[in-house]
Amino acid sequence: MINPLQSLAQFYLPKQASNFAAETDFLFNAILWISIVSFVAIVVVMVWFAVIYRRRPGYVPKPSPSHSLGLELLWTIGPSLILIWIFFEGANGYATLKTPSNDAEVIEVTALQFGWQFTYPNGEVTDTLHLSVNQPVRLQMTSNDVIHSFYVPEFRAKMDIMPGRKHSMWFKPTLIGEYKLFCTEYCGEGHSKMVRDVIVHAEPWKEMLRKNVRWREDQNHPVANGHRLYKLWCGGCHSYDGSAKTGPSFKGLASLTNREFADGSSLSFSGSESDEWQDYISESIRKPDAKIVKGYPNQMPSFEGKLSPEQIGYIIRFLREVDGGTYTEPAKPATESEVEAGAEAAVAPQ
Amino acid sequence: MATVTQKQQLFGHAPTNHYLDASRGVMSWIFTLDHKRIAIMYMYGVILSLFLAGIFALVLRLELYTPGPWFLTSAQYNQMFTLHGAVMVFLFIIPSIPAIIGNFVLPMMLGAKDVAFPRLNLASLWLYWAGGFFFIVVLATSGLDTGWTFYTPYSTTTSTNVIAATLGAFILGFSSIFTGLNFIVTINTMRPKGMTWFRMPLLLWGLYSTSIIQVLATPVLGITLLLLIVERLLKLGIFDPAYGGDPLLYQHFFWFYSHPAVYIMILPAMGVISEMLGVHCRKEVFGYKFIALSSVAIALLGFLVWGHHMFTSGQSEMASLVFSAITFSVAVPSAIKVFNWLCTMYRGDINLSTPMMYIMSFIFLFGIGGLTGLWLGALSTDIPLHDTYFVVAHFHYVMVGGTMTSLLGGLFHWWPKMSGRMYNEPLGKLFCLLVFIGFNLTFFPQFIMGSLGMPRRYHEYQAVYQIYHQLSTIGAFTLGIGIFGAVMTLVYAWFFGRKASGNPWGAATLEWQSSSPPSFHNFEHRVIVSAPYDFSSVVYDESVDGYVPVVPKREAAPAPQPTPAPVSN
Amino acid sequence: MATTNVVRDEYSELVDLEHSHDHEHGQFIAHHFHSAEQQFDSGKLGIWLFLVTEVLFFGGLFVAYIIYRYNRPDVFIDAHHHLDTLLGGLNTIVLLFSSLTMAWGVRAAQLGDNRTTAISVLATMVCAALFLGVKAVEYSHKWDLGLLPGNLFSYDPLAKHDHALISNYLVMLCVPFGVLLLGFLLGAILNLNTGKKLIGQFYGGMAITMLGYFAGVGVGVLWMATMTPKHDSHDDHHAAVVVAADAVRPVVFSADDAAPKVETAVVDGAAAAEAPAGSTAPLDKSLGVFFSIYYCMTGLHAVHIIAGIAALAWIFYRSLAAQWRPDYFGPVDFVGLYWHLVDLIWIYLFPLMYLIR
Known part of the structure; x- marks a missing residue:
């Protein structure tokens, strides 16, 4: 395509950052020009006719035919041929989209209200997507709750993710940079907040994986573990700075003395070390519909089996940490005792 | 009193005893079996729904003026767009043209006194009210935040009042089925002698095709929504994966109705345009048979393309290919119509009236709406555009630019018949222009932000899209003023307009052979059936300030007889 | 008008005297129809279109059935053993017979024989009520066992099902009909x-219809009663299955209590002994999906039966009032068509639900 057209295209198309982009954009532009030509022709003819054949004193319309098989055939067959070409071009591009490259690396994707989790071959889990330029990847996607959809405009790639099904898509990022990943299937209150970064690195895949050393929970501070789990699992619906989200904020949760529930019952706590409080938190993660906080919808899915008892313990440690509404990264490296304390808290009785 | 000829009495403004005056009191309206009154009552509901959902739209657009949250929370925003969509689709667009213009005009175009089943017609109006009532229940309770599509499993798990809304939509579905059934039977069995299928006005073809869809597709929506309600109540496990169900099945069921429903919305609009175009160009509609049959073709092909809403959903690739191919085949009959309309204008006697303005506006907007469908029908370009603002703009160009424009145009065209009054021509044109400009300003920027990747149903958005959102918001308010002004022009005309003659436009279809407004039984005389677009069958007559039919002269005139007083029974 | 100076012009011949010809219209021709024939044609086309919508309405459920059966044939095979083929078969025969009486009624109405029409329609209503009565026994029995739709499914094959013959559910299902009967x-x-006389006869006929419901309940309960001792006398399901192995009917019924795998083996003709006697692991919850579809389809069908009874009652009343004539019998014909469709749907439901192989 000629240069001026390409520079024009940047006003209505995102950057071309994947192997599909050029092919898709070619068809996009082809349809655009077909449309502009036919649309302008229609409108010009319409306005022209409206002007010269308008009713006015002294104007007597000349007789004209009311049907013409030739014309009908012309504008049946003509557009049909163009449409057939468009269909085949579209199908061609679609075939590329659906034929994963053999050397694609697999990344597991879990979509949940309202965030993303990406699991790499080395076991690392992140909430932003890290890719290497020119390394084809295949995303194995599952949903934790409702339907989501994975969409990166620059990649011209999109796929819905339905709960109870496995979906797979692939692409090859071709341009180093940072892009936005959108959820494009309406999934609830935080739908428009399900936007995360996609970073295409210059480093080759292996090097990138080596850099992203797997997070070792046993070598990190329990609070840091909790913070990481919060970002991956809880942050979509619960804030810790008191701002409103779908679920109740974690601010002040650890110092809570009394909790009222939607069914009219309530629970009192004597501090976050008490068994009642820990049981309540643990139950809320495993069986969220057992007790619904007054004023909030019953919307949280169960995380039973998705978070280990230890991990629930880390989250509890994190909750105590952010009780005041702010989070500070634990400065000193984790000590043995702290790690153990975290694990202990985890084995909260049912 | 001035001299009143029989001609004036028959084809002029009805002096007494028209359908609006035939009986009085609220009950005479609520229990009426008169198709004309039913149409008028539908009109109240439909216009009210338009305003209500329009206000939702303006609130949405205002909120989207800034990228971050402004005066709505995310939950409120989600409710707004859901209710905007649901009310617009179920209470405004689907009933709009068939229920108002169809109910009023269809029996009269056949020279009949009423539709085949007047009681069923009334039942369908009552069901419309009942369905509307459920939407009011939704508004008054916990609202609705599923999007108008009610996709599972979100709709089975959200805490909002999905049951009331789906029940409302279910009931409205039956309202739609009954209207469609009534129209099919009426057209089949009540055509007057001499009106063969291919001598029917094109509006009837449009309505007939629509009715076929209503009868065949709406029951599937009914059972789908019923299953959704039971799924929510009893956890059936048919649609909800948490209990073994399949959300994709729901989408297939839903779109099996809702794609043909798109043609329920646009086919009557095309019929209205074809009908008005002939009259206002005073020329036989070009390629009558092709326009007529293309409506039927669209109706039938429309049943086979529902899967193009699901290209990214994970349906099988083969299914996507087939649906894409059939989707393109629907484009052909639509193109045929547009070209035939243009040829109708060629060498016409074009009356640049308000309805004609709406016709041209329709061709312009529907042209864009139709052509942008090409991107969405082609598989590879649909993938990035699916569920972005591109799609939003596309279907608004078709639904609002198409259906609403032709509804307004049709109301202006038939207003003299419905109300017996002429509207103010300059005002009509002014607001038509405002609607046109406002509409394009609202939705054209949405194409651009959509192709740039702006997803739909987003409360907050990336700052790069802000300029397009701002243009769109400004346009939306212009559009709102335009629509409000157009409706007010009509309302003003209803009370204060100049009295209209029976046939002010010089149309050759039968409804214009009645007085304006028509009497209770529609016609005071035997209708003369001629070809629907044979404009030599009517001539302008100074004395009635309108057109009168040319009656073949007879040798032996009947003996003089007293003028029969219009009878009301 | 009196002062109006009327000028006769060429339009006078258009003036229609139709408004004064209402006397031409028979008693039952609506004002907007020209002739009885046009009215009948309209009604006929209308009812056919309505039947089309009905077919599509059920069509959605049939599609759901096909998809789930295709996905999980084993679940469907397992689950259908909980349905009582004999009661289902009885209902099929009852409905087929009701179609016959309906057709008879239509013919009689065409001939203007109002008395025969009334009797035939009454017979049709009694059959419909009988059907509902049997259905009530089937439903209440399943509810007792916990064979409920979807997530409510709580059937435990190991549990003892010493339910009463006339369960609370059945009583509840009988109350409205009892009230109607008395009324x-x-x-x-x-x-x-x-x-x-007219209204009295009508009420009498309706009372007989309600009795038909209780007759249905009676037959159902009686059938249950003959079967129940068999259940109770066999603590060992394995033995029950072996004993009943050559008599297909009891096996299918005793399936209510037996472990699914055992009966499947029997029904499939495999040696019952191959199935371990203890293979009574609780049923998969996915059986609930079968019952979801079962209740949706048969429930919707039952609603149609009830609507049918209401329509038939209207026809019955008008037959008693002797309103049918050879030139006016449309409503009988239309309700008849509707009734045949309701039968037809059951003819499909019965094999799809009860007779799966």
Whole structure:
């Protein structure tokens, strides 16, 4: 395509950052020009006719035919041929989209209200997507709750993710940079907040994986573990700075003395070390519909089996940490005792 | 009193005893079996729904003026767009043209006194009210935040009042089925002698095709929504994966109705345009048979393309290919119509009236709406555009630019018949222009932000899209003023307009052979059936300030007889 | 008008005298129809279109059935053993017979024989009520066992099902019909005594219809009663299955209590002994999906039966009032068509639900 057209295209198309982009954009532009030509022709003819054949004193319309098989055939067959070409071009591009490259690396994707989790071959889990330029990847996607959809405009790639099904898509990022990943299937209150970064690195895949050393929970501070789990699992619906989200904020949760529930019952706590409080938190993660906080919808899915008892313990440690509404990264490296304390808290009785 | 000829009495403004005056009191309206009154009552509901959902739209657009949250929370925003969509689709667009213009005009175009089943017609109006009532229940309770599509499993798990809304939509579905059934039977069995299928006005073809869809597709929506309600109540496990169900099945069921429903919305609009175009160009509609049959073709092909809403959903690739191919085949009959309309204008006697303005506006907007469908029908370009603002703009160009424009145009065209009054021509044109400009300003920027990747149903958005959102918001308010002004022009005309003659436009279809407004039984005389677009069958007559039919002269005139007083029974 | 100077012009011949020709219209021709024939044609086309919508309405459920059966044939095979083929078969015969009486009624109405029409329609209504009665026994029995739709499914094959013959559910299902029966009886007696023959006969007929419901319940319960001792006498399901192995009917019924795998083996003709006697692991919850579809389809069908009874009652009343004539019998014909469709749907439901192989 000629240069001026390409520079024009940047006003209505995102950057071309994947192997599909050029092919898709070619068809996009082809349809655009077909449309502009036919649309302008229609409108010009319409306005022209409206002007010269308008009713006015002294104007007597000349007789004209009311049907013409030739014309009908012309504008049946003509557009049909163009449409057939468009269909085949579209199908061609679609075939590329659906034929994963053999050397694609697999990344597991879990979509949940309202965030993303990406699991790499080395076991690392992140909430932003890290890719290497020119390394084809295949995303194995599952949903934790409702339907989501994975969409990166620059990649011209999109796929819905339905709960109870496995979906797979692939692409090859071709341009180093940072892009936005959108959820494009309406999934609830935080739908428009399900936007995360996609970073295409210059480093080759292996090097990138080596850099992203797997997070070792046993070598990190329990609070840091909790913070990481919060970002991956809880942050979509619960804030810790008191701002409103779908679920109740974690601010002040650890110092809570009394909790009222939607069914009219309530629970009192004597501090976050008490068994009642820990049981309540643990139950809320495993069986969220057992007790619904007054004023909030019953919307949280169960995380039973998705978070280990230890991990629930880390989250509890994190909750105590952010009780005041702010989070500070634990400065000193984790000590043995702290790690153990975290694990202990985890084995909260049912 | 001035001299009143029989001609004036028959084809002029009805002096007494028209359908609006035939009986009085609220009950005479609520229990009426008169198709004309039913149409008028539908009109109240439909216009009210338009305003209500329009206000939702303006609130949405205002909120989207800034990228971050402004005066709505995310939950409120989600409710707004859901209710905007649901009310617009179920209470405004689907009933709009068939229920108002169809109910009023269809029996009269056949020279009949009423539709085949007047009681069923009334039942369908009552069901419309009942369905509307459920939407009011939704508004008054916990609202609705599923999007108008009610996709599972979100709709089975959200805490909002999905049951009331789906029940409302279910009931409205039956309202739609009954209207469609009534129209099919009426057209089949009540055509007057001499009106063969291919001598029917094109509006009837449009309505007939629509009715076929209503009868065949709406029951599937009914059972789908019923299953959704039971799924929510009893956890059936048919649609909800948490209990073994399949959300994709729901989408297939839903779109099996809702794609043909798109043609329920646009086919009557095309019929209205074809009908008005002939009259206002005073020329036989070009390629009558092709326009007529293309409506039927669209109706039938429309049943086979529902899967193009699901290209990214994970349906099988083969299914996507087939649906894409059939989707393109629907484009052909639509193109045929547009070209035939243009040829109708060629060498016409074009009356640049308000309805004609709406016709041209329709061709312009529907042209864009139709052509942008090409991107969405082609598989590879649909993938990035699916569920972005591109799609939003596309279907608004078709639904609002198409259906609403032709509804307004049709109301202006038939207003003299419905109300017996002429509207103010300059005002009509002014607001038509405002609607046109406002509409394009609202939705054209949405194409651009959509192709740039702006997803739909987003409360907050990336700052790069802000300029397009701002243009769109400004346009939306212009559009709102335009629509409000157009409706007010009509309302003003209803009370204060100049009295209209029976046939002010010089149309050759039968409804214009009645007085304006028509009497209770529609016609005071035997209708003369001629070809629907044979404009030599009517001539302008100074004395009635309108057109009168040319009656073949007879040798032996009947003996003089007293003028029969219009009878009301 | 009196002062109006009327000028006769060429339009006078258009003036229609139609408004004064209402006397031409028979008693039952609506004002907007030209002729009885046009009215009948309209009604006929209307009812056919309505039937089309009905077919599509059920069509959605049939599609759901096909998809789930295709996905999980084993679940469907397992689950259908919980349905009582004999009761289902009985209902099929009852409905087929009701179609016959309906057709008879239509023919009689065409001939203007109102008395025969009334009797035939009454017979049709009694059959419909009988069907509902049997269905009530089937439903209540399943509810007792916990064979409920979807997530409510709580059937435990290991549990003892010592349910009462007449369960609470059945009583609840009988109450509305009992009330109607008493009401109609009272109405019939009062009206016949005061000489209002027409309405009295109508109430009488409706009371007989309600009796039909209880007849259905009676037959169902009786059938249950003959089967129940067999259940109770066999603590060992394995033995029950082996004993019943050559008599297909009891096996299918005793399936209610037996472990699914065992009966499947029997029904499939495999050696019952191959199935371990203890293979009574609780049923998969996915059986609930079968019952979801079962209740949706048969429930919707039952609603149609009830609507049918209401429509038939209207026809019955008008037959008693002797309103049908050879040139006016449309409503009988239309309700008849509807009734045949309701039968037809059951003819499909019965094999799809009860007779799966």
